[in-house]
Amino acid sequence: xxxxxxxxxxxxxxxxxxxxxxxxxxxxxxxxxxxxxxxxxxxxxxxxxxxxxxxxxxxxxxxxxxxxxxxxxxxxxxxxxxxxxxxxxxxxxxxxxxxxxxxxxxxxxxxxxxxxxxxxxxxxxxxxxxxxxxxxxxxxxxxxxxxxxxxxxxxxxxxxxxxxxxxxxxxxxxxxxxxxxxxxxxxxxxxxxxxxxxxxxxxxxxxxxxxxxxxxxxxxxxxxxxxxxxxxxxxxxxxxxxxxxxxxxxxxxxxxxxxxxxxxxxxxxxxxxxxxxxxxxxxxxxxxxxxxxxxxxxxxxxxxxxxxxxxxxxxxxxxxxxxxxxxxxxxxx
Amino acid sequence: xxxxxxxxxxxxxxxxxxxxxxxxxxxxxxxxxxxxxxxxxxxxxxxxxxxxxxxxxxxxxxxxxxxxxxxxxxxxxxxxxxxxxxxxxxxxxxxxxxxxxxxxxxxxxxxxxxxxxxxxxxxxxxxxxxxxxxxxxxxxxxxxxxxxxxxxxxxxxxxxxxxxxxxxxxxxxxxxxxxxxxxxxxxxxxxxxxxxxxxxxxxxxxxxxxxxxxxxxxxxxxxxxxxxxxxxxxxxxxxxxxxxxxxxxxxxxxxxxxxxxxxxxxxxxxxxxxxxxxxxxxxxxxxxxxxxxxxxxxxx
Amino acid sequence: xxxxxxxxxxxxxxxxxxxxxxxxxxxxxxxxxxxxxxxxxxxxxxxxxxxxxxxxxxxxxxxxxxxxxxxxxxxxxxxxxxxxxxxxxxxxxxxxxxxxxxxxxxxxxxxxxxxxxxxxxxxxxxxxxxxxxxxxxxxxxxxxxxxxxxxxxxxxxxxxxxxxxxxxxxxxxxxxxxxxxxxxxxxxxxxxxxxxxxxxxxxxxxxxxxxxxxxxxxxxxxxxxxxxxxxxxxxxxxxxxxxxxxxx
Numbered sequence: 001x002x003x004x005x006x007x008x009x010x011x012x013x014x015x016x017x018x019x020x021x022x023x024x025x026x027x028x029x030x031x032x033x034x035x036x037x038x039x040x041x042x043x044x045x046x047x048x049x050x051x052x053x054x055x056x057x058x059x060x061x062x063x064x065x066x067x068x069x070x071x072x073x074x075x076x077x078x079x080x081x082x083x084x085x086x087x088x089x090x091x092x093x094x095x096x097x098x099x100x101x102x103x104x105x106x107x108x109x110x111x112x113x114x115x116x117x118x119x120x121x122x123x124x125x126x127x128x129x130x131x132x133x134x135x136x137x138x139x140x141x142x143x144x145x146x147x148x149x150x151x152x153x154x155x156x157x158x159x160x161x162x163x164x165x166x167x168x169x170x171x172x173x174x175x176x177x178x179x180x181x182x183x184x185x186x187x188x189x190x191x192x193x194x195x196x197x198x199x200x201x202x203x204x205x206x207x208x209x210x211x212x213x214x215x216x217x218x219x220x221x222x223x224x225x226x227x228x229x230x231x232x233x234x235x236x237x238x239x240x241x242x243x244x245x246x247x248x249x250x251x252x253x254x255x256x257x258x259x260x261x262x263x264x265x266x267x268x269x270x271x272x273x274x275x276x277x278x279x280x281x282x283x284x285x286x287x288x289x290x291x292x293x294x295x296x297x298x299x300x301x302x303x304x305x306x307x308x309x310x311x312x313x314x315x316x317x318x319x320x321x322x323x324x325x326x327x328x329x330x331x332x333x
Numbered sequence: 334x335x336x337x338x339x340x341x342x343x344x345x346x347x348x349x350x351x352x353x354x355x356x357x358x359x360x361x362x363x364x365x366x367x368x369x370x371x372x373x374x375x376x377x378x379x380x381x382x383x384x385x386x387x388x389x390x391x392x393x394x395x396x397x398x399x400x401x402x403x404x405x406x407x408x409x410x411x412x413x414x415x416x417x418x419x420x421x422x423x424x425x426x427x428x429x430x431x432x433x434x435x436x437x438x439x440x441x442x443x444x445x446x447x448x449x450x451x452x453x454x455x456x457x458x459x460x461x462x463x464x465x466x467x468x469x470x471x472x473x474x475x476x477x478x479x480x481x482x483x484x485x486x487x488x489x490x491x492x493x494x495x496x497x498x499x500x501x502x503x504x505x506x507x508x509x510x511x512x513x514x515x516x517x518x519x520x521x522x523x524x525x526x527x528x529x530x531x532x533x534x535x536x537x538x539x540x541x542x543x544x545x546x547x548x549x550x551x552x553x554x555x556x557x558x559x560x561x562x563x564x565x566x567x568x569x570x571x572x573x574x575x576x577x578x579x580x581x582x583x584x585x586x587x588x589x590x591x592x593x594x595x596x597x598x599x600x601x602x603x604x605x606x607x608x609x610x611x612x613x614x615x616x617x618x619x620x621x622x623x624x625x626x627x628x629x630x631x632x633x
Numbered sequence: 634x635x636x637x638x639x640x641x642x643x644x645x646x647x648x649x650x651x652x653x654x655x656x657x658x659x660x661x662x663x664x665x666x667x668x669x670x671x672x673x674x675x676x677x678x679x680x681x682x683x684x685x686x687x688x689x690x691x692x693x694x695x696x697x698x699x700x701x702x703x704x705x706x707x708x709x710x711x712x713x714x715x716x717x718x719x720x721x722x723x724x725x726x727x728x729x730x731x732x733x734x735x736x737x738x739x740x741x742x743x744x745x746x747x748x749x750x751x752x753x754x755x756x757x758x759x760x761x762x763x764x765x766x767x768x769x770x771x772x773x774x775x776x777x778x779x780x781x782x783x784x785x786x787x788x789x790x791x792x793x794x795x796x797x798x799x800x801x802x803x804x805x806x807x808x809x810x811x812x813x814x815x816x817x818x819x820x821x822x823x824x825x826x827x828x829x830x831x832x833x834x835x836x837x838x839x840x841x842x843x844x845x846x847x848x849x850x851x852x853x854x855x856x857x858x859x860x861x862x863x864x865x866x867x868x869x870x871x872x873x874x875x876x877x878x879x880x881x
Contacts, residue, residue: 026552053436053440055443056539071444100427120496124619126619126623126626126631126632127618127622127631127632128624128631128632129435129436130379130435130436130439131618131622131632133436133439133440134379134381134439134569134614134618135614135615137477138566138611138614138615138616138618140565141562141607141611142611142612145604145605145607145608145611146608148604149604149605149608150604155604156604190841193749195751196748196749196750196751197747197748197749197750197751197752198748198749199733200728200732200735200736201736201748203725203727203728203732204725204728204736207725207726207727207728208723208724208725208726209478210707210723212719212724212736213706213707213708213711213722214685214707214711214716214723215711215716215736215737215740215792215796216708216711216712216739216740216796217708217736217740217742218708218740218743219708221745221748222748225748226555258447258450258559262447265440269440276549293406299455300455302447302451302454302797303448303451303452303455305446305447305451306444306445306446306447306448306449306451307444307448308444309440309441309443310426310441310444310445310448311446312431313437313440313441313444314426314429314430314441315429316439317433476863625690628688628689628705629686629688629689629707
């Protein structure tokens with residue numbers, strides 16, 4: 001790592017750690033920012049690096065959310081009773097129960113999402129391009145609808161999450177740390193991964209999958225592993241997010257295909273797909289813009305999102321990083 | 334679920350009801366699917382905003398109804414307005430993404446979808462709305478089966494519209510130009526066809542079709558800003574199942590889907606209806622892929 | 634006599650109503666250079682595509698090292714050591730030449746763990762050596778898409794060599810190449826055959842090239858095998874002359 005790069009990383013790390021202490025009122029927003037980074041990075045692994053643009057990655061987010069919730073609750077209560085009571089049941093988690101449940105929940109969420117991706121790969125990787133996009137979108141919608149209809153996990157009424165034991169300030173900082181750790185882990189892992197043969201292989205699949213196959217590349221294996229990696233981190237994100245919001249339900253919180261699901265794509269594209277920092281820059285710009293305009297553009301923010309996607313796709317396909325590369329090639333030497 | 338199935342067996346007349354409802358709504362699906370196939374076949378763009386264009390047409394019909402214009406009379410003006418809107422959309426957005434890869438054009442239409450549905454939400458609010466047609470109900474078989482007269486009228490109108498479209502495509506010069514471009518754009522261009530205009534026409538005709546379908550849906554059922562995606566998904570299921578250029582297939586698949594949905598809603602419950610349709614979409618995509626795999630090709 | 638490396642028997646392949654290959658039988662002996670000639674539309678490229686598994690065949694059998702491969706996928710056949718180059722070059726245009734070469738490294742023995750390793754030094758050196766062999770060393774860090782057509786062909790050949798195939802099916806390797814570079818290319822092919830022991834099966838329109846390169850030549854016409862023999866025999870075969878000059 002060059003000296004300039006090391007300094008940059010350290011500065012970000014310091015800033016990241018300090019943020020919730022300097023701006024305690026915004027700690028939750030910052031935590032969600034890290035989730036956005038995770039969204040953009042994991043989407044880009046599939047779409048930017050490998051050329052398989054998924055519109056349904058949110059499926060793993062929601063799956064992780066539910067697996068974690070059910071683990072946390074299931075360890076202490078009978079799930080069916082809990083969900084049927086709809087929050088009327090008195091929930092008492094000891095500190096220990098809470099943290100053990102959360103830890104186990106996150107692990108199971110990650111693994112569950114990974115396994116789901118491996119299975120789904122087998123089904124969906126025969127499709128390419130727009131068909132893959134539509135197929136994944138369909139899968140995510142199906143997951144949302146099926147969860148919505150499944151009474152055991154609360155159906156449309158959702159699940160009330162266990163309450164974090166500890167002072168209110170502690171809660172925000174804890175989840176902020178967890179989200180930042182998740183995003184950092186994802187970044188470091190992908191940074192390493194793209195430097196191995198794996199990175200080269202998925203780029204080859206993106207550039208000319210038929211040629212890659214004609215050279216004997218085991219494309220099926222690489223595709224499945226790539227998606228499983230994305231799913232793994234998305235599962236973690238879902239588990240954490242579910243606990244942060246305190247209440248989860250399928251259509252708007254767990255599987256929001258038309259909001260978070262499409263944010264993933266937008267952020268990676270805005271920043272510059274197919275690069276490591278592009279999605280991060282995109283997430284930063286996008287999320288900052290969104291938070292700033294939320295209060296001023298109430299009612300218009302999603303229209304702005306739609307327009308943003310169109311403008312990006314039509315006029316700005318290279319994204320910020322691509323644009324910078326053209327204007328200041330010296331920075332990238 | 335088993336109770337519902339048993340009921341269907343015990344009172345066969347219920348099947349008639351399901352079929353009637355299914356066919357009448359399937360006819361509207363067929364129109365929307367035809368429009369999707371038109372744009373897809375001519376420009377290769379898969380329009381994810383299809384359902385939202387339908388909703389927009391529905392809301393336009395609603396607006397006109399608020400001003401005293403009967404929905405059936407609103408069909409033509411709404412279609413015309415939507416045609417113009419489609420033309421504008423083509424010039425502003427679609428034209429620039431047609432040459433790009435298929436995912437990019439899909440994403441552009443997805444952006445359109447979000448813009449349209451959110452705009453509708455902003456203007457009209459999230460409540461479901463419907464338009465009164467002032468027609469009554471028709472009862473048959475001693476009251477066990479009923480159908481609103483507007484459904485029958487809508488069904489008839491769909492047939493008329495579909496026939497008009499087919500005739501237009503086959504007989505008119507514009508229709509021929511469109512079909513020629515769909516077959517081979519480069520050859521068409523060499524022969525002097527203005528392909529850019531053909532693309533614009535295809536997209537605008539589609540928008541007009543969606544508009545008309547939307548008005549019908551507003552009277553036959555309900556409209557809501559976010560219901561669009563349901564129609565988009567159904568149109569995709571139908572076109573993917575029937576294949577492009579297979580109009581009889583599209584009609585059959587659409588009617589079949591309409592009926593299948595009614596049955597799934599009745600037997601499995603309304604909450605599974607959307608899941609069933611999406612499940613069908615996945616099943617059809619996978620089935621098509623398996624069929625291609627025998628030839629060692631892929632769906633792209 | 635050593636067994637044929639590739640043995641094609643009774644191969645028939647039709648696309649829609651057009652029969653591209655009808656009852657074609659031929660064999661390629663290991664270590665040799667075999668040529669495939671014939672007028673345009675005689676089904677040569679289709680034959681290659683059938684061999685590498687790009688499409689299923691309608692009838693017949695294709696054996697590689699005695700093993701039936703007509704039902705295998707493109708990937709599997711490539712890993713067995715059967716590679717082909719394309720008439721219109723196919724390279725990974727956004728990557729530089731070296732990375733193109735690294736991707737082309739053989740995959741037949743790579744396991745799950747190999748996916749996550751960095752490319753070892755020896756592999757990079759081998760890539761650079763092969764690029765030097767085809768004369769692309771100076772351009773090795775440039776994006777493959779920025780190379781000229783002829784240079785891309787050379788890159789594709791280098792990539793094929795990197796993959797350590799047992800047999801290489803070359804589809805018109807000299808087409809579109811500057812005549813001054815053709816000799817260099819031929820030299821590379823001969824070296825690949827002599828030093829690396831790679832069997833070559835070459836489609837060619839350039840008669841001078843194929844007659845001097847190949848030890849055995851097959852001639853196809855209108856989907857069928859017309860004649861076969863040594864270059865001298867083929868050159869004087871009236872049927873071959875007819876096929877090229879005659880009225881179809």
